[in-house]
Amino acid sequence: MSLFWRVFGLNALVLGAATALLLWAPVTVSVPVLLTEAVILVGGLAVMLVANAALLRWGLAPLGRLTRLMATVDLLRPGQRLPVPGPGGGSEVTELIRAFNAMLDRLEQERATSSARALLAQESERRRIAQELHDEVGQSMTAILLVLKRAADAAQDPLREELHQAQEITREGLDEVRRLVRHLRPGVLDDLGLVSALTSLTHNYATHTGLHVVRSFDAGLPALEQQAELVLYRVAQESLTNAARHADAERVEVSLRRTEEAVVLEVTDDGRGIEAACEGAGIRGMRERALLAGAALLLTSTPGTGTRVRLTVPTPRKS
Incomplete structure (x- = not known):
């Protein structure tokens, strides 16, 4: 049964029950309406509205669950799905939930594929940068250390002390470059x-x-x-x-x-x-x-x- 006919049927059930009560119940309506008659009519209307609301809430509950899931779904937390209603769930609601679950399947697969490509490209770029830091910057700083050492051995004080300080600064920079290389690509x-x-x-x-x-x-x-x-x-x-x-x-x-x-x-x-x-x-x-x-x-x-x-x-x- 489609959602339209389910809602129509629920309303018809409530209205039919109210009509039956009016036909067979020993209740009359005077002109002008008496207070007791007005109380009975208002009470019947309230009962009818409450019954109608309860039946509609039961019939539309799958749509509410679908709305809540749509508001909170996160593709980085896969596996969030709605249970498909049974035979009494309404064909339109069932098809909507099935289509939504299928859409989540596709989106999660596409997200995983795109993330894999991005992360692989990121790791490749990390590897390239680490290699260049090791081969170019690291070797250049090592050569600078050797030059500073030869200059410091041949220099006189106080120039020798300044060259030793330059060696220490260069050595610390080389250690930092090596740390960055290890961080970028764990060899x-x-x-x-x-x-x-x-x-x-x-x-x-x-x-x-x-x-x-x-x-x-x-x-x-x-x-x-x-x-x-x-x-x-x-x-x-x-x-x-x-x-x-x-x-x-x-x-x-x-x-x-x-x-x-x-x-x-x-x-x-x-x-x-x-x-x-x-x-x-x-x-x-x-x-x-x-x-x-x-x-x-x-x-x-x-x-x-x-x-x-x-x-x-x-x-x-x-x-």
């Missing part, structure tokens, strides 16, 4: 694997930010695809950055463990926490990376009690 991830990369990452953050970082990595983790390992690394990197810059945290726990069908990364800090409405570009980026790897990202936080980031990456199925 240790390609060379030594995920656990070594996360160990190096947490050690660097503890050294440069003063955070007390506690690591807990399971042994014998299953082999993951390169893209999945990169997603795990980037999510851990962004979580540590948020803890150091925005959460005012003092202690961070980073764990990596295996389950029967997945590898789970958890980063927990003791900072001030965040509100769901305050998710910034960093957290949105983590959600996009999770979609890229087919992973599930869960962020739980209560203001004043810290934040926990949990990323569950499914392991490849054995063929």
Whole structure:
């Protein structure tokens, strides 16, 4: 039954019941209308309106659920769907919900595809910049250090002291360039694997930010695809950055463990926490990376009690 005939039928049912009561009930209407008759008529009208409202609310409830979902749906949180009504749900409402669910399927697929392209292009650009910093800037600064060393060895005081200061400044700049290279492209991830990369990452953050970082990595983790390992690394990197810059945290726990069908990364800090409405570009980026790897990202936080980031990456199925 279409929505039109459902609404028509509900109204006809209420009006038919009211007419039947008027026909068979021992009620008459005088001219002028008596007070008791007016009370009965107003009461009957109220009952009829309440019944009509209740029936219409029941009949249009799927549209209300659809409206609420449309107002809150987020493509970075996939899987939000409306249940399709049964045979009594009305053909038009059922088709509308099915079309909306199908539209969400297409949008999520298109969003995942476009995000994958953007993130892959971003990683490629990071790799190119890191390579140029290492090959061009790093080598140039190394050559400057050698020249300064030779000049300082041949110079007399106080020029030698100034050259030594220039060496220290150049050496600090070279260390910063190397840190940027590691941040842009974790070479240790390609060379030594995920656990070594996360160990190096947490050690660097503890050294440069003063955070007390506690690591807990399971042994014998299953082999993951390169893209999945990169997603795990980037999510851990962004979580540590948020803890150091925005959460005012003092202690961070980073764990990596295996389950029967997945590898789970958890980063927990003791900072001030965040509100769901305050998710910034960093957290949105983590959600996009999770979609890229087919992973599930869960962020739980209560203001004043810290934040926990949990990323569950499914392991490849054995063929």
